[in-house]
Amino acid sequence: MPAESSPSSPQEIDLLLHARWIIPIRPHGLLHDHALAVHAGRILALGPAGEMTRQYRAREHLHLDQHVLMPGLVNAHTHGAMTLLRGLADDLPLMTWLNRHIWPAEGRFVSAEFVRTGTQLAIAEMLRGGTTCFNDMYFFPEAAARAAVEMGMRATLGHVIIDFPTPYAANAQDCLQQAADLIPHLQGLPRIRQSIAPHAPYTVGDAGLLGARDLAQGRQLPLHMHVHETAHEVEDALRRTGQRPLARLAALGLLEQRFLAVHMTQLDESDLQRCRDYGLRIAHCPESNLKLASGMAPVAALQAAGVRLGIGTDGAASNNDLDMLGELRSAALLAKGVSGDPTALPAWAALEAATLGSAEAAAWEDEIGSLETGKAADCIAINLDHPATFPVYDPISQVAYCAGRDQVSHVWVAGRALLVDGQPTLWEEKTLRHNARSWVKRIADEDDKA
Ligand SMILES: CSC[C@H]1O[C@@H](n2cnc3c(O)ncnc32)[C@H](O)[C@@H]1O
């Protein structure tokens, strides 16, 4: 419904958010004492608070007097339901972690109900920490979609393609068939988009990759895949095929602008050139890479080459949290450490990567990632009146380098308040944990037997 207006009277709108500081991300910069006008879930205008209060009369007018207002954080790569496997196996390298612990556990327990419960926990954690959209890759995406829709969250859900038997599908061809059947059912769900998600070069054969490419092209969906996560992955592929995994993906015709390459810790000059030539998007997951000792994406070199970068947590079983404020801080610090250059990924660039960059990674940049007129009103308020963020010389520095997720006071997705004064509005966290307990007990009992 359009907002009412006449030349003399202020325009009636749903919500006016007046904040001490606003970081719109686009345009670049910091605004003092401005307000964001929201109507019917969208951003109507952003301007100086005085002008905005004269121009608009809001059904709800919030004065965020010690807060930064900014776009919601976007988790560029995760496996939401893996919250149920958090802490099951730590301090291991990737392939031991997957082969000996995670894949056996998933083989025993994963089901639509497991995914729904685990994704609910993930969404509760992410929203509390200021994440308003997540780019997911997991089995039973219809169950993750249901959790996201019910909890008011925004998401891109990947249809997994993997070439070994799981409780979800027998092989890659079966995954492709399931994806083709399911895509129309998820289309049109509120705030839900989809991708085709071949797991990794080492778990999907050429036929599965070609099928993924054709399905993505045919349905106009982006591709989302783990690529070059470890040196072992690249060395093993060179030994077996004589090709680097990214070169194989290029030869098979998978690489294009909407291809999201996750991890990318092992890049030589030819890989960097491919990222540039195809305009690939990259999801950088620094904490999961640190914990599995997989290596680290060369962020400074990628940005110097003009490659667009988003930031993701990866799953809660390898991170072990879904804290995007923590993740963007790790990204900013590691970029400096890895390059030996303290100017690498400065505070504002880290915020840009975790908002607009990640929105591009999740193929949502037309709707979210910045506080621009016409975009969906996905935004967060962070209260800087806290010992951890005192004094405030530069709010951008405070958000990037010292604000904790407990300082996220308000979260809106499409203009709907999901967190108010740090409290969720739509769900009871006790109930979510209660629902998860039966899974946790079964998983722990099995783990004891093993
Ligand atoms: C087929 S759904 C996703 C699949 O990926 C596994 N997974 C989780 N984290 C990682 C990672 O860092 N690298 C590779 N694979 C990962 C997860 O357990 C699911 O099986």
Ligand SMILES: [Zn+2]
């Ligand atoms: Zn992952």
